[in-house]
Amino acid sequence: MLLKLEEVSKAFKGLMAVHAVSAEVHEGEILGLIGPNGAGKTTLFNLITGVYPPTEGRVFFEEKDITKVAPHARCWMGIARTFQLVRPFPELSVLDNAAMGRVYGRDPIKSRSRAETACLESLEIVGLTGRASEKAKSLTLVDRKRLELARALAAKPKLLLLDELLAGLNPSEVLTSMQLIKSIRDMGITIIMVEHLVKAVFGVADRIVVLNAGELIAEGTPAEVSSDQNVIDAYLGKSLRV
Numbered sequence: 128m129l130l131k132l133e134e135v136s137k138a139f140k141g142l143m144a145v146h147a148v149s150a151e152v153h154e155g156e157i158l159g160l161i162g163p164n165g166a167g168k169t170t171l172f173n174l175i176t177g178v179y180p181p182t183e184g185r186v187f188f189e190e191k192d193i194t195k196v197a198p199h200a201r202c203w204m205g206i207a208r209t210f211q212l213v214r215p216f217p218e219l220s221v222l223d224n225a226a227m228g229r230v231y232g233r234d235p236i237k238s239r240s241r242a243e244t245a246c247l248e249s250l251e252i253v254g255l256t257g258r259a260s261e262k263a264k265s266l267t268l269v270d271r272k273r274l275e276l277a278r279a280l281a282a283k284p285k286l287l288l289l290d291e292l293l294a295g296l297n298p299s300e301v302l303t304s305m306q307l308i309k310s311i312r313d314m315g316i317t318i319i320m321v322e323h324l325v326k327a328v329f330g331v332a333d334r335i336v337v338l339n340a341g342e343l344i345a346e347g348t349p350a351e352v353s354s355d356q357n358v359i360d361a362y363l364g365k366s367l368r369v
Contacts, residue, residue: 128190129154129286129317130175135184137170144170146341147184152286157308157318159332159349161325163362166338168321169211172288175319176208177201188286205233205285209292211321213275217264224263225250225277232282242281249280253307269300280311287311289320293327305331325363329353337362 130152137145145167152158160168173179175186177198185194193201207228215224222243229235229242236242250256253273258266263274272292279287289308293301301324308331312318322328328335329349337345337352339361345352352358 128152129188130319131187131190132171132175133185133187135171135174135186136182137167137174137179138182144341145174145181145338148338148341148343149184150336150343150346152317152319154285154317155312155315156333157312157320157331159328159335160319160321160338161323161328161335161362162338165340166362167341168338169290170341171338172208172290172319172321175288176206199231202231202282203233203235205283206288207232207279207282207284207286208288209272209275209279209290211291211294213268213271215263215266215271215274215278217262219263220260221255221263221266221274221277222246222250222259224274225255225259225281228278228281229283232284234283246277246281249277252280252311253277268295272296272304276307280316284316286317286319289318289322291321291323293322293324301327 128151132148132150134147134149135145136147162168174181177196185192188204225246226242229246236245250259253276255273255277266274293304296304305327332349335349335352336343337358344361345355345358
């Protein structure tokens with residue numbers, strides 16, 4: 128077990144965004160996290176990465192209680208993420224943006240030149256090596272998403288959280304990104320992905336966790352989740368067949 132959430136809750140001014148969620152993430156798997164808008168998915172990501180402290184419950188990583196560990200320290204431990212709204216440093220090069228992950232991630236390298244050299248592999252993985260010297264502001268949406276992923280990979284994560292990586296991509300780009308996600312898992316990186324493209328998630332995930340109104344309503348294989356009546360009623364709709 129790589130990550131464990133134990134009865135985790137988060138309230139904002141009395142409004143319960145996440146309520147008593149318990150879940151485990153196993154090393155080497157791709158876990159899909161789905162649910163309707165406002166279900167608490169991004170809040171759960173923020174609890175895992177330490178952006179928010181839980182109102183109740185505990186978070187464990189590699190069997191260590193990290194509930195009170197700061198976000199940067201969790202990154203040093205091997206937890207990295209992407210964001211739904213990608214915001215690279217526009218005036219910096221693609222290489223310099225990616226190097227941020229190597230400077231501030233696990234086993235950080237403080238030398239800029241060494242960090243840039245070390246992060247070239249992550250640019251190669253996402254297909255941006257040829258654009259390393261270009262300014263980030265020149266990239267298309269799909270390439271900005273790739274850069275966001277490269278920066279996270281440069282942090283040398285053990286656990287990678289992907290927040291809407293496929294949003295805004297065309298069908299061909301989605302298929303390419305799905306293959307990329309699988310290849311990252313094959314490198315030994317465990318993945319949790321939040322995604323509204325349900326069929327894409329079901330196409331890559333080993334297991335699925337479903338949130339609704341802040342509560343976990345189902346978990347299991349894609350086949351099990353897609354046939355769960357609670358999930359159909361709350362999110363998938365009766366027309367979806369996986």
